Amino acid sequence: xxxxxxxxxxxxHKTGTTSIQETSHEYIDTLVKDNYIAIDYDDSILNLRQxxxxxxxxxxxxSCPKYQGGRSKYCSISYYNETKELxxxxxxxxxxxxxxxxxxxxFDKDCxxxxxxxxxxxxxxxxxxxxxxxxxxxxxxxxxxxHRVELLPGxxxxxxxxxxxxxxxxxxxxxxxxxxxxxxxxxxxMEKHYFEGMYTTAVLxxxxxxxGEESISVINMHDGMDVVENFVCHQVPNADExxxxxxxAKSHEGNAHVAASNAYDHITIExxxxxxxxxxxxxxxxxxxxxxxxxxxxxxxTADDFIKDCLEEKELERLLELSIQAEKEIMPDFFALxxxxxxxxxxxxxxxxxxxxxxxxxxxxxxxxxxxxxxxSLEKKNGQGQEGNTKKAKGGDNDVYTGDNNVDGxxxxxxxxxxxxxxxxxxxxxxxxxxxxxADNDDxxxxxxxxxxxxxxxxxxxxxxxxxxxxxxxxxTINKEEERKYWLxxxxxxxxxxxxxxxxxxxxxxxRRKKDDTSNEKEDLLPRQLQxx
Numbered sequence: 001x002x003x004x005x006x007x008x009x010x011x012x013h014k015t016g017t018t019s020i021q022e023t024s025h026e027y028i029d030t031l032v033k034d035n036y037i038a039i040d041y042d043d044s045i046l047n048l049r050q051x052x053x054x055x056x057x058x059x060x061x062x063s064c065p066k067y068q069g070g071r072s073k074y075c076s077i078s079y080y081n082e083t084k085e086l087x088x089x090x091x092x093x094x095x096x097x098x099x100x101x102x103x104x105x106x107f108d109k110d111c112x113x114x115x116x117x118x119x120x121x122x123x124x125x126x127x128x129x130x131x132x133x134x135x136x137x138x139x140x141x142x143x144x145x146x147h148r149v150e151l152l153p154g155x156x157x158x159x160x161x162x163x164x165x166x167x168x169x170x171x172x173x174x175x176x177x178x179x180x181x182x183x184x185x186x187x188x189x190m191e192k193h194y195f196e197g198m199y200t201t202a203v204l205x206x207x208x209x210x211x212g213e214e215s216i217s218v219i220n221m222h223d224g225m226d227v228v229e230n231f232v233c234h235q236v237p238n239a240d241e242x243x244x245x246x247x248x249a250k251s252h253e254g255n256a257h258v259a260a261s262n263a264y265d266h267i268t269i270e271x272x273x274x275x276x277x278x279x280x281x282x283x284x285x286x287x288x289x290x291x292x293x294x295x296x297x298x299x300x301x302t303a304d305d306f307i308k309d310c311l312e313e314k315e316l317e318r319l320l321e322l323s324i325q326a327e328k329e330i331m332p333d334f335f336a337l338x339x340x341x342x343x344x345x346x347x348x349x350x351x352x353x354x355x356x357x358x359x360x361x362x363x364x365x366x367x368x369x370x371x372x373x374x375x376x377s378l379e380k381k382n383g384q385g386q387e388g389n390t391k392k393a394k395g396g397d398n399d400v401y402t403g404d405n406n407v408d409g410x411x412x413x414x415x416x417x418x419x420x421x422x423x424x425x426x427x428x429x430x431x432x433x434x435x436x437x438x439a440d441n442d443d444x445x446x447x448x449x450x451x452x453x454x455x456x457x458x459x460x461x462x463x464x465x466x467x468x469x470x471x472x473x474x475x476x477t478i479n480k481e482e483e484r485k486y487w488l489x490x491x492x493x494x495x496x497x498x499x500x501x502x503x504x505x506x507x508x509x510x511x512r513r514k515k516d517d518t519s520n521e522k523e524d525l526l527p528r529q530l531q532x533x
Contacts, residue, residue, distance in 0.1 A: 006124035011105030015131025016227035180359035261303035
């Protein structure tokens, strides 16, 4: 008897998994017409289904020995055992003689016991689907996911993750530099942890060794086809209704994704480490927002316009080597194509060397006159700046900020506009990379923080006074030397006024005393004169 099909989409992270999962959820009823149950979204299958324990996610974590025994909130052993028992009999009435569809990027973990996963679906005809994204692009996207601190549209279900502490608290000390892409993407991490761990090359090998190469198919994110369309129309067998419905909807809805930048958080933390920000008057999110406003609203620039600190040549060479090696192994025919293959890979990599494979050069940024003045104004109190935080700034035509205290004790930041305002640089790019758009916001519902076994405790900021920002009109700025001379002149004039008042007061008292003495003398003389009469 022919076995029912179980489509198992195993990621890896940052290869369009979220887009595929959202589509499976959205088209759950259409999939039923194609004889598929999207089991992660069908509550009728497993009554114990919980938010943190969808069947696919729970299998991925519980099949890792290190996450068993209560060592991960994402592994429920009781739920795992119930799942295994249920899947052991595809003829069970609950399945209604239908096929299964499961998708989760956590199947890419190198700790997953693939043989254990195979045993769960022993009675099914398993089709394993793996995503492919060029290694250098994948690494950058993974870094962005691991260091993302801002909610994006559609991330409402992840608000608690950020509320609990992700990107909310200041570091415990100022000695640890921010983990920029340059510090993060080391040779060791590049080769061992990722390329040989959770990247497509390693994931493919692990699943092919157990399920057989004939059961594996790959979604190429660089072949010009939309990644979700590729999945539902070419990877899931006989899903014609879903393919037609998705293709029609895609034609008028579009498929745009918004990528987030960690540049502002990078600057925020380095400004804190350098002493520009004390951390007592501004929270990390508040400081990050002020920095973002200065770059985008005042200077009219974007997060891509900062001075760059890029990977060293040694890391770049190895990254390119691994990217070429992966495409040769995974997509040999595609790699050999004149336009889409190796030449395109090298061109994209060359462009990324000075853009995506870089971080903000905060040292040079802090030397800029405009940024130095702005950062020093963030926490001015009672008109006094933080003298110890001022760094020597190199000349430039950037706007300079000055902080004034308002009646509530908050800081009103005003900006100089006009001829110093830089022109807005439009760095928006075209749609040359159609397939990678789906992965820029990848794993929105199952971020890399799912792999962590502890939740960061939120910092209690209640009762603290937070600075606010008001973008006002132009006012002239006064440097510290001018301000010192100004106050000295005020003190000098005040002293003169006091001296004059003292002199006038003294002369008045002397005059009154003489007048009184004259009167007394006249009173004393009158009686003596009267004696002669």
